[in-house]
């Protein structure tokens with residue numbers, strides 16, 4: 001019984017991680033596989049940032065109200081189709097990148 005419960009926990013964790021990882025694939029081109037690059041030479045290194053900060057940033061870009069380095073428009077296009085859940089999964093994934 002214990003083994004089945006553990007397997008279910010791991011399966012659940014893997015599913016969640018896969019979601020954020022899949023979504024991050026299109027971000028990695030600019031931000032790097034580990035979020036270690038300054039996207040287009042402008043952004044902060046996002047890997048390992050606090051998840052709440054990332055969600056706030058993504059919401060700001062989606063709303064068109066955030067423009068930290070003069071390139072908010074680039075990010076607006078990137079996050080336009082993301083749902084609130086997508087943003088949370090992404091933020092969770094990015095915050096754990098090292």
Ligand code: HEC
Nearest residue numbers: 026027030039040042043044057067068069070071072078
């Ligand atoms: C075409 C290149 C490109 C792609 C793809 C891209 N970004 Fe960005 N990102 C940028 C640029 C440029 C900025 C700086 C925007 C600004 O001026 O505020 C930025 C800024 C950010 C920031 C804020 C960082 C800071 O400087 O504080 C976060 C968080 C972020 N991006 C997350 C993502 C996520 C998540 C994705 C995938 C859904 C993504 N980005 C896809 C180019 C990109």
